[in-house]
Amino acid sequence: MPEKPTDADSSLPDSTVIASNHASNMKTWLLAALIAAACLAFQVLDLAVPLRFGRAEILESGQWWRILTGNLVHLGYPHLLLNLAGLGMITLLLAHALTATQWAFTGIISMLGVGFGLLIFDPHLVWYVGLSGALYGLLLGGAIAEFRNHKPIACLIGAYTIGKVTWEQIYGAVESSEKITGGNVIVNAHLYGMLAGGLAVLLIRAVDYKKINNG
Numbered sequence: 001m002p003e004k005p006t007d008a009d010s011s012l013p014d015s016t017v018i019a020s021n022h023a024s025n026m027k028t029w030l031l032a033a034l035i036a037a038a039c040l041a042f043q044v045l046d047l048a049v050p051l052r053f054g055r056a057e058i059l060e061s062g063q064w065w066r067i068l069t070g071n072l073v074h075l076g077y078p079h080l081l082l083n084l085a086g087l088g089m090i091t092l093l094l095a096h097a098l099t100a101t102q103w104a105f106t107g108i109i110s111m112l113g114v115g116f117g118l119l120i121f122d123p124h125l126v127w128y129v130g131l132s133g134a135l136y137g138l139l140l141g142g143a144i145a146e147f148r149n150h151k152p153i154a155c156l157i158g159a160y161t162i163g164k165v166t167w168e169q170i171y172g173a174v175e176s177s178e179k180i181t182g183g184n185v186i187v188n189a190h191l192y193g194m195l196a197g198g199l200a201v202l203l204i205r206a207v208d209y210k211k212i213n214n215g
Contacts, residue, residue: 027100032091035107036084039072039131043080048073053115053128067115068108073129079181083131090135093157094142097149098204103138106200110137113196114189122188130181133189136161137197144201165190 042051053070057063074080098106114133118125143158165187168174173185 021096024099025095028095028098028103029091031100031104031107032087032095035072035131036087039074039080039084042069042073043077048075048129053118055119055123055126058119067119068111070128071111071114071131071134074131075129075181075183079130079183082177082180083135086135087131087138090138090142093153094138094146097142097145098201102145102201102204105204106138106141106197107134109200110134110141110193110197113137113199114193117192117196118186118189121192122186125186128186128189130186130189133186133193134197136165136190136194137200139197140194141197141201144198144205161194165194 042048051066051069051073053066054063058066074083095103111134114128114137118128139161140158143154143161146154146157168185168187168190173187177185
C-alpha cells in the first residue's frame with residue numbers, strides 16, 4: 001500500500017515556489033540597484049552632456065546610444081533623487097509582478113520608446129535627460145502584469161499612471177515638479193515611455209499565453 005504523503009512532502013511545492021519568487025524578487029532589486037548606481041555614477045562624473053539625448057549628435061554624428069543613455073543622466077541631484085525614489089517605489093510595489101528579465105526588457109523598451117518618440121514626434125526638441133519617461137513605462141507595464149494577481153491594486157496604479165499622463169497632456173507639467181527638477185518637464189517623454197512599457201508587457205503576456213497553449 002503506498003505511503004500517505006507527509007505534511008512536509010505536501011508543502012514542498014509551495015516552499016519551492018516561495019523560494020523561486022524570492023530569488024526573482026532579489027534579482028529585480030539588484031537590477032534596480034544597478035540602474036540607480038549607473039545614474040548616480042553618471043551624475044558624479046558629470047556626464048550629462050556627453051550622454052544626454054541630443055538630436056544633432058544622434059542624427060548628424062550617429063551617436064545612437066544617446067537614445068538609451070539620455071534616460072540615465074539628469075539635470076542635477078534633485079532631479080536624480082526624485083527619479084530614484086520613483087524607481088524604488090515601483091520596485092517595492094511591483095517587483096513580484098514580472099521576472100527580472102521581463103523587467104529589464106520592459107525598461108529597455110520604455111527607454112527606447114522615450115528616445116525614438118522624442119526623435120520622431122518632437123522634431124523641435126534639441127536635447128533631453130531623465131529617467132521619468134521610462135518610469136511611467138514601468139508603472140503601466142507593472143500594473144498590467146499585476147492585474148492577474150491583484151486586480152484592485154493593478155487598476156489603481158494603472159488609473160493613476162494614465163490619469164497623470166493625460167493630465168500633463170492637457171494642462172502641462174505640474175509646477176512643483178519643474179521646481180524640484182530645476183528645468184522644464186518634457187511631458188511627451190512620459191507619454192512615449194508609458195505607451196512603450198505597456199506594449200512591452202502586453203507582448204510578454206502574449207508570449208506567455210502562447211507558450212501555455214502550445215505546451
